[in-house]
Amino acid sequence: MSAPAPELMTPGKGRGLLDVFHNRYLLRLIVDKEIQIRYRGTVLGLVWSYLKPGVQFAVFFIALGVFLGLNRGLENFAVYLFSGIVLINFFSEIFGNASRSITDNGGLLKKIYLPRQLFPVANLFVAMVHFVPQIIILAIAAFATGWFTGVDVKQVLAIPVACLIIAVFALGLGLIFATFNVFFRDAENFVDMILMVATWASPVLYSWTMVRDQLWDWVYYVYFLNPITVAVELFHYGLWYPTVNDAELWHMPPHLLTIWTPIALVIAVLTMVAGDALFRRHEGNFAQEL
């Protein structure tokens, strides 16, 4: 051997999420695969990713907006509702699929070593593919209802920040629950439960003022510690608020941009760091438990 031999390395000890970025090509193929097989054998194909949120929106709009009268309380309730739903769907898809991704790919992970974080992260990108068309529809709706007349730079910036918070937070939770899921299949049911609660634990279907007015003070603070709440409010602030004429109907939660958004970002990042650490600590035992 002419060149000095490289050091002996421990096989299968990954560098966590960093590894994913060294395997971009594989990541892309996995994302492609996931998208291709998601709607395999369907006639409508990708149309389903429009149809499902569309129906969901219609149901909520009729039930809450028309029957329960939220339509009258909040101007342009359709856009208000849809911005929340879109974001929650984004969260649900990343979190739900990421937490199942390790058990679903057990057959492969048992046999061949590859950075296992690839699968949860791939689900993030798949979710983005479904998220973008929904955002476009939402944007069209916002434009049609006069978004341009009242928007400023801060509001535009709020939109990507909200997406970032959701993506990071959902991936972090996904990593945590993907790990639990390997050892305890109960985790899958927890995930379903969390997803069900998530829609109601953030101001998607109602206004945040109801939490402030009708519950104790501490609930309000806990409520805003939830990064999803902050992200949804940022979406309302960025996409819906500019379309509102009567500014008295709704006002921004106090300190949304100055305190709650930074806190939400920190919580999201901490969740991801914790998720990555937990995942890495236990990934060596995945193969024997799957």
Add this chain to the structure above:
Amino acid sequence: MTTIPFKKPGVVHSEETVAIRAKDMTKWFVLRHTRSIKEAFVWLVKGRKGDLSDRFKALDGVTFDIHDGETVALLGFNGSGKSTTLKMISGVMHPDSGSVGTRRKVAGLIEVGAGFHPDLTGRDNVYLNGAILGMDKAEIDAKFDDIVAFSEIGEFIDTEVKFYSSGMYLRLAFAVAIHTDPEVFLVDEILSVGDEPFQKKCIARIKDLVRRGKTLVVVSHDLDLIMDICERGIVLEHGRITYDGSSVGAVARLRDRPVEEVQREQNERVERRLYWKHEERQKAAEEAAARGETFVPEYDPELDDPEDLDDPSKIKRTKGR
């Protein structure tokens, strides 16, 4: 008539040439997998008394060094820890105590087709599986035609894999795996794919790898084949190494027969095979001469030096062989 000169003479093993080092690897397996959160909680509350579940030692202090260019067989009966050892080397599992280290690129022919998805076409699966086995796009692009030719899939490459026969499926999977180009190959019981002609082709490919100085770690129950391919054998029994020496010695131990006898039989078998191969070549050359053609034999790693492949007048290699 000579035996197959797999090992280059005069190779010196040193610290520098260690490709895989296993040191005191121990692995516990859980026997009972029906734990629930309730049970785990009760166990935690009781102060972690006793074991949560029954365990057994799958590997017990396994220690070995494998050097560059060595061909090693892991032998033993079912459940002796061969595949577990291979999984440790590939990084799929980590030892509970002790350590394992590898240098250079390691890839596994471990249960081919694990990464195949039935709803993707053969082509997509080649790319996906190639990437899973550590190739990048340029590499797969370059080898794609070879892979398809080797698998004999032909025009079905753009058909979804779920419509393949099981033989086609395995052939394509094996073709991808064998075209990855790592320095260390891990082979787990996959030399029995497809029909006989394809099997022969696969074995020829493996022998070609050996001939080119790749490091090989093989798990197989085909002991005759093991003696053909590997020079060293490690016998595992209940997770412990009970023999580490020549592959013939290892096979003799497993068959519980004297080494000399096993060695003699192996020599006879190899000589007979090489004799027939020479005969066939001779015949083909005579027939070609009768037709007035020049005869260029097909490359056979047991007969030819891979370096002769550079000279097209000496030996040839048909695509997909």
